[in-house]
Amino acid sequence: MTIHSSVLELIGRTPMVQAQRLDAGRCDLFLKLESANPGGSIKDRIGLSMIEAAERAGRIRPGDTLVEGTAGNTGIGLALVAQQKGYKLILVVPDKMSREKIFNLKAMGAEVVLTRSDVAKGHPDYYQDLAERLARETPGAYFINQFGNPDNPLAHEQTTGPEILEQMDGRVDAIVFGCGSSGTMTGLSRYFAQASPDTQFILADPVGSILTQYINEGTLSTKSASWMVEGIGEDFLPSISDFSRVAKAYAIPDKESFLTARELLAKEGILGGSSTGTLVAARAALLPRADRT
Ligand SMILES: Cc1ncc(COP(=O)(O)O)c(C=O)c1O
Known part of the structure; x- marks a missing residue:
């Protein structure tokens, strides 16, 4: 156990927890607790x-x-x-x-x-x-301009990505993520393209965001609706965004996101926000676990 000289030293190196009671079909589901950062989120x-x-x-x-x-x-x-x-x-x-x-x-x-x-x-x-x-x-x-600042994705390329792969002993079939500024997606994509190119990227998106249609159909709608989930979903493509590794997107209604956040707390004892609810709701999209030898 060490004594830290500043709360800033507590940023990153967040825990990974395997879900025990949430239904994830044939998948092993792991949750990276970005809520353990001192400010309470990945940001x-x-x-x-x-x-x-x-x-x-x-x-x-x-x-x-x-x-x-x-x-x-x-x-x-x-x-x-x-x-x-x-x-x-x-x-x-x-x-x-x-x-x-x-x-x-x-x-x-x-x-x-x-x-x-x-x-x-x-x-x-x-x-x-x-x-x-x-x-x-x-x-x-x-x-600061997080939507156009290259040091946003760089944080995830240099810290979040390597942490995930190390915690998972190098075996990650798929990552489900949300997209706001797109820093998480772009940084993780860059890191995994080099370190684990077979890992699939799945976007969990609120209904109303333009991103699901963009990923699944390749078309950009000029009309977005509003949604209640905070922090994820977009009405434009941020200049730092790189969607090239995203295989599929799922649009999750607000109600399902909020109910899933409650389910996460009730079943796993993990208090997450509405965007966490969206990500966990999209677990239905996860691929069957690959055979490991
Ligand atoms: C809790 C939470 N998760 C995810 C995101 C989206 O991450 P990114 O901006 O890296 O796409 C945000 C953005 O505000 C957020 O607040």
Whole structure:
């Protein structure tokens, strides 16, 4: 047991748990508990990687103002790192996000600007467009831009991917993931393309997102609907996204995602959010376990 000098040292190296009571058909189902990160989600990883990369490049230094548009969890990851390193942080958050997250962000010292959830990219009130504008209009501010920042997928290529393969002793038939900024998918895809090219990538997507149709039919709808699940699903293709390794996508209705999150807690004792519910609901798509010799 070691003593850590900062909470930032607790980011990553999250546990993997095999599901015991959830029905996964013929599959062995493993859950990587990104909720064990100090901010409670996978986004702590990119909070750290994007800020430290900007520091290394000489673009920011403590005392500067950082600006980002976020569904909430990137904000918590950034707030954690900003607070520990001494940055000011302005976050633009869509108003559908849970109150707890917003209170949490404010309590960590971030300035939260709430904006509309019912508008799409290109609208001036869309959270990413508004964040970009605020960054432009705030003297000396640095726009983090998780949707176009290569240090977002890099965090997953360098940490999440290697952790998964090591925990699974190199044997992973398929990974079910969600896509928001696409950093997780793009980073894991890059890592697994080299380290375990036979691993299949399955997208779990909320109904209303344009991504399922894009993966399964190759067409891009210009119309997205809104959904209640937080953090995943998209109404555009982020510039950092690489969908080339994604074999199949499944659209999960909100109700099923929320009920599955409850089932996960009831059966496995694991408290996950709505996006975790979407991923676990999509387990029906998992491939039969490959014969292992
Ligand atoms: C809990 C949670 N899971 C998954 C995602 C999506 O991950 P990514 O942005 O890497 O695509 C997000 C994004 O906000 C999230 O908050």
